[in-house]
Amino acid sequence: MNKILVNERLKRVAETFGTPVLVMDLNIVKANYEKLIDNVRNSRVYYAVKANSHIEILKLLRDLGSYFDVASRPEIEKLLSIGVEPERMSFGNTIKKTKDISFAYNNGIRMFAVDSEMEIEKIADNAPGSDIYVRISTNGMEDDADWPLTRKFGTSVDHAIKLVKYAVDLELNPIGVSFHVGSQNYNPDNWRVAIREVSVVFEEARKMGIDMYMVNTGGGMPVKYSRNIPSVEEISEVINKAIVDYIGENTLVVLEPGRSMVGSAGAMVTSVILRSKKGEENWVYTDAGIFHGLTETIQNIRYEVEVIGRELEEKGKFVLAGPTCDSVDVMYYDIELAKNVTIDDLIVLYNTGAYTTEYSTNFNGIEPPKVVFEEIFVKEPLTEEV
C-alpha cells in the first residue's frame, strides 16, 4: 500500500466532509474477520461492539455471520434494530444492571458472563436457566499488554470453580470459561498459559458432573501502532494447540475481538488550527484531541502520524495537542512531524478505527469526529514496509 496514495484519498474525504473525520474502510473489517475465523479452529467471533458501534460496521458483521459481545441494553437494542438474532449475542459485561439482564432475557438472550456470586444471583433471578461462563483473571500475563484488565475483571481459578458450582445450584447452565490477556497483548504464549488455567476449571467441573464446552479467549490481539506485533496467525496457532493439548479438540472457541477487528480499518484526519512556540517547544494544535477521539494517546497507544502532502519533507520534534481549554488535552509531547507543518495542514493518525469515536465527548461544545466509509486501503491496511 502506498502511503502517499492513501493520504491523497484521505485528503479528498477531508475536503468533502470537513475535519475531524474518521475514515473507515469496511474491506479491512471484512478481511480482519475472515482472517480470524480462518485461523482459529472451531471458532466463533463475538465482535466487541464497544470498540466501534457504528451501524455500518454492525451491518457488515451481521451479514458476514458474526456473533456479538454486548455490554449494555442500548447495544442490544441497536443490534435487534438491524435484525441480529438474540442467539448471536453474548452479554459479556460482568457488571450488568439487573433490569438490563431482564431486558436481555425477555428479548431472547441466553448467554451471560459472570465473575461473582451476586452476578450469578442476578442472572438466576432475571434470566433463569441461562447459559453462563465464568471469567478468570490472568495475573502476570498482562505485563505484556498495553491495557491490563485483571484487577477490575475476572476471578481466581479456585473461585471460578466455586462459581460454576454455585451457578448449577441456582439452576443456571455453565458452558465454559473466559479470560482476557489484556488489551493489546504482545506475547502469544500468554494465551497458552491462560488456556492451561482454564483447563483446571474444566477438570474440576467435570469431577462435579458438569460438562463445559466453550473457551472464550476474549480480545487482546494487538493492532500495529508503532511497535511490532505478533501476527494473528501466530497467536491463532498458539490458541489452537493449547485448546487441543489442555481442553479437547471439540471445544468451541469464542473470540471477542474489538481492536483487532476494526482498529486497522480506520484513519483519523485532523486539521492543524494553530502552531506556536512555547519556550523551546514547538506546539501543533489539531481540531481533534483526547476529548474528541484520541483518548488512547494518553494511555500507551502510539499511533503512526503523518502530515498529508509533507510525507517526504524533513522532520522535527513537536508537541501535538487538541483544541480544548484543558491542559490534559495533549496527545504526544515528543512526536516527529514534518518540520514545516503549519495551519490548515491535514494530519492523519493511522489505525484509529477502534476506541476512538466511542470515547468522544462534546467537551468545550466541540462535536465528535464525523465517521465516513470509503475504500481507502483497497485490500489491506497500511503497513510500514510498503
Added chain:
Amino acid sequence: MNKILVNERLKRVAETFGTPVLVMDLNIVKANYEKLIDNVRNSRVYYAVKANSHIEILKLLRDLGSYFDVASRPEIEKLLSIGVEPERMSFGNTIKKTKDISFAYNNGIRMFAVDSEMEIEKIADNAPGSDIYVRISTNGMEDDADWPLTRKFGTSVDHAIKLVKYAVDLELNPIGVSFHVGSQNYNPDNWRVAIREVSVVFEEARKMGIDMYMVNTGGGMPVKYSRNIPSVEEISEVINKAIVDYIGENTLVVLEPGRSMVGSAGAMVTSVILRSKKGEENWVYTDAGIFHGLTETIQNIRYEVEVIGRELEEKGKFVLAGPTCDSVDVMYYDIELAKNVTIDDLIVLYNTGAYTTEYSTNFNGIEPPKVVFEEIFVKEPLTEEV
C-alpha cells in the same frame, strides 16, 4: 444543611428520574454568582460555559446579567439562541478554528484571547479591529493547583509584551492580560503574584503608548471536595488589593469562574449494580463511572461520597468502580463507604456540578447521566460541619 435531609430529597429525585442523575440546584449557582460579584471590586463574571453548558444554567446567568467565556462555535450558537448579546461573550480559547473566529466576528463578538503570533494573525484577518487580551503563563504557582494549565496555555511576560505590540501592528486593540493560576488552586497569594506579573506587561505597553484597562484573573477558585479551601472572600481580598497596588484602582477585573460557579450546585446520584470480593478487596460498582461523568476522579478530585440511608452506619474500605468493560473505569481504590452497602443502594457524590456531564461519553452504549433541576440545598451547599 442537614445531610440526611438533603439525601432524602436526592433519593426522591433518583426514584422519579432513575440513575445516574446529576441533580442541580440553581439557587446555589445564583448565590455563587452574587458572592463573586459582591466580593471582587469593579468586576465582571464571564462564566466558563465549558464547566457545565446546560441551557438552564445559561438562562439563569443570562438573567443575572453575567457575561460568558466561550470556547467554540457551538457554545456561541447556544448563547445566541437564548438571546445573550455578543457583547457579553469573550472567545477565551487560545486555540480557535479560523472559521470559528469569522463566525464569532460576523455575529458581533469583539473580544478574543491570544498567546501566540499566529493566533493574532488569524484574528487580524478574520475579526479586524477587535479587542484582544494576552494570556500569560503562571509558572510555579500551579504547584498549589489540582490541575495546572501552564504548559499548554499562556506565554512568558516578555513574549506577552511582544504580542501586545504585534497586535497593535496588525490594527487590533489590546485591552489587557489574562492568566490562570490552575484549576482548583489552594493558595490565594498566587493571584497576587500573577497580578504583579501582569503589571509588567501593562507598564511596558504604557511605554509604547498602549493603555490597557482589563485584568482577566481566569478561573481556579477552588470548590470544597475533601480538603479545606480558602474562601471566595479571602481570594477576592487578595485580588482587590493586588489590583490597586500593582495596576490601578479603575482596572476592570474579569473573572472566568466555571468550577466555583456550578461545582457546589450539583450532586450526582448513582445506583450500586454489583458488589463483589476480589481477593481481599471489596468492590462496589455503580451505574456511572469515569466515562459517564466521574472523569475527574482519575485526576486529583476527591468527591465526598455517601450511601443514602446508611449515613450513620459503620464504614469500611472499598474500591468504587464504574459499569464499563474498561479497567480504567475505577473512581477510587481506597474509599470509605457504609460497610453493608449493597445492590440497589444509592450512592451520592457531592459537589459534582462542574466538569462531569461535560466529560460524558456513550462508551459501552451507556448513556450520560440525566440532569435534573431541583431545590435540593435550599440556601447553601452542603458543608461538612452542619
